[in-house]
Amino acid sequence: MKKIHWDAVLMPLVGIALTLLAWQMISGRIVTRSLADGTVEEVKLGWVQDLPGPVQTWEKTRKYVVEPFAKREELDQGILRFTWYSLVIVAKGYAIALILGTPLGFLLGLSSTFSKMFDPIIQVLRPVSPLAWMPLGVVLFANAGKSANELAALFTIAVCAMWPTVLNTAVGVRAIPQDYLNVARVLKLSRTQTLLKIMIPATLPYMFTGYRLSLGIAWLVIVAVEMLTGRIGIGNFLWNEYNNGLYTSIVLCIVTIGLVGFALDRAMSLLERRFKSIL
Amino acid sequence: MADHVEISHLSKVFPTPKGPLRVVKDFNLRIRQGEFVTLIGHSGCGKSTVLSILAGLSEASAGGIVLAGRELTGPGPDRGVVFQSPNLLPWMTALENVMLGVDQVFYTASREERRQIAEYYLTVVGLGEALHQRPSELSQGMRQRVGIARAFALSPKMLLLDEPFGMLDSLTRFELQQVLLDLWNRTRLTALMVTHDVDEALFLSDRIVMMTNGPEAEVGEILHVPFPRPRRRQELLENPEYYRLREQLIEFLHVRAYTLKGQTPKGPSSTAPVLRAASSVAVAA
Structure with missing residues (x-):
């Protein structure tokens, strides 16, 4: 029988509870009170008066969560529907990043001349x-017409x-053990064969680390990207709701973006581990 | 008959921060077709350098090598190399590792024929059941068996063995020496091995080339090993001649490897008592 580690289940729950509690404590609440002249006045109280608390957030955003794929209006859709739009564009952009990045990494790793020429530029562009x-x-x-927006986003x-x-690909190529390359040399493998049969398999674990971080x-x-282009998606939804003063949705979006990012990272690290286990 | 391998005036100079270092100086050796020759010497005497020049992985600073009537330039699959660590590609199975070379050499044969060649050699080294296992699933000894199969499967003009059993425990080493010898008896490939194990050299070789201490290592003395083939370890160990030769080798390594170069021998002086035991005494520096 597999032993259940209660710590591993319990402790994260305690952490979540404490975070919710802290959130509740700093969030604002609205109190109504009757004035002497018989009218009712709403008063905002709390440390961050405009921040909705956990309960209020759930009540106001549940329609996005309970029907995650609903499409009521263009700007009023289920949260996973918005997420899906975002994932599609991310997938396309990510694919372009890998298709360009992998060969570029190989060139940097293989040629010290190429590396000397372009490494400084890469180091400068990287933190932008x-x-x-x-x-x-x-x-x-700008001249791409209807698809200009999409191309700018993908770029x-x-x-x-x-x-x-x-x-990471460049590091992986430089780290290929000389022993493997010696095997290629004594067998006189052609350049293509050396690349396909030795260099790419030897670099795969590094490539996948890069792929995970890139994702x-x-x-x-x-x-x-969605804030600036106005493309429909979860980022755009967040920005619109902020502009409309619906702060509960901001929290929902943050949580969703976090969970999706976490899921993507887990999935990639499973793949990565699979490739590392071969070596 | 002309010699199969002619190594003439081979020198190797490495640039170092303190100026050029001549590791090997004027190394000459001729090997007949089908002869098994061993280079023995202390670590750092340049014996591995000689082997790596033969393999084409390192370039000679001077001198040259002629193999089967042709001057050697660069590496090639006409020489089968068994490295000290098996150097298997971890993402390939045992069979695929051997096939990598076989595909390269027998490119005119059909895929099925090439697979049969690879399977044959793997079976001969005792891995018939492990064809489709990856190196990570094999023991160190089994990996080196794949390394041996890979070298023989090329049907090379020459076999180069760079301390092939140096990383194995002594029991596994004995086993693999037998595997190597059996395979060699079938093929009689011209072979050059580098080792610092005296018993290994005596068991496997026709001739043992003793190298002086480095730098500027040269051929010191050459020992002919007269035991008939096929050899059995037990018979060798019962032969008094074996111990005479063994003593001669150890005496060289302990004393003359130094004195021939005008150096003073290190460690316990002169001929240490030679144990009449089957244990392999590695004379490592």
Whole structure:
């Protein structure tokens, strides 16, 4: 029989309870009181008066959660429906990041000349925020007509997300044991064979570490991209609700974005571990 | 008959921060077709350097090598190399590891024929049941068996063995020496092995080339091993001649490897008592 570790179940629940409690304590609440002249006055109390508490948040946002795929209006849809729109665009941008990033990483790892030429540029571009890339994307694809918006979004996601893939792949290529390359040399494998049969398999675990980190960034970028482009999705929903003063939805979006990001990371790390176990 | 392998005036100089270091100086050796020759010497005497130049993994600073009438340039599958660590590719099964080389050499054969070649050699080294296992599922000894099968399966003009059993425990080492010898008896490939194990050298070789201490290591003395083949370890251990040769080897390594280069021998002086035991005395520096 498999032994259940109660600590592993119980402790996270305690942590969640404590967090909810802290949230409740700093959040604001509305109290009605009767005045002497017979009228009723609403008063906001609490440390952060505009922050809704946990109970209030649940009551106001439950319609998005209980019917997660509902589509009532363009800007009034279930939370997972919004999430789905975001995931689709993230997937596309992420795919571009991997398709560009992997070969770039191989070039950096294989050629010290290439590495000397482009490593400084990569190090400078890497920390640039998605908020800074987005306008450039808009300018670059301004003439693309109807799809300009989408291309700008994809550009931003790809350019922000590809660096971990590039750098980890490069590290992986440089870390290929000389022993493996000696096998290729004594057997006189062609360049293509050496790449396909030795270098790529030897680099896979590093590549997957890069892919996992890239996916995290791609998901991180989505909110900024949707805020700026107005594309429908969870980030856009968050921004609209903020502008409408519906702060309960902000909390819902944050929790959802966090959970989805966590799920993506878990899924990727399972894949990553699979590849690492071979080596 | 002309020699199968001719190593002439081989030198290797490595650049170091303190200036160039000549590891091997004017190394000459001729090996006949089907001969098993062993290079023995202390660590750092350049014996592995000689082997790696033969394998084409390292370039000679001077001198050259002729194999079967052709000057060697660079590495190639006409030489089967057994490395000290088996160097198997961990994402491939035992069979795929051997096939990697077989595909390269017998590219005119059908895929089925190539698979049969690889399976044959793996079966001969005792891995008929483990064809589809990955290196991580194999013991260290089994991995080196794959390494041996991979080298023989190429049907190379020459076999190069770089301390092939150096990383194994002594029981496994004995087993694998037997495996190697059996396979070699079937193929009689010209072989050059590097080792610092005196018993291993005596058991396997026709000739033992003793190298002086480095730097500027040279061929010191050459010992002919007269035991008839096929050899059995038990018979060798009952032969008094075996102990005479063994003593001669150890005496060289302990004394003349140094004195020939004008150095003073290290450690317990001169001929340490030679134990009449089957245990393998590794004379490592």
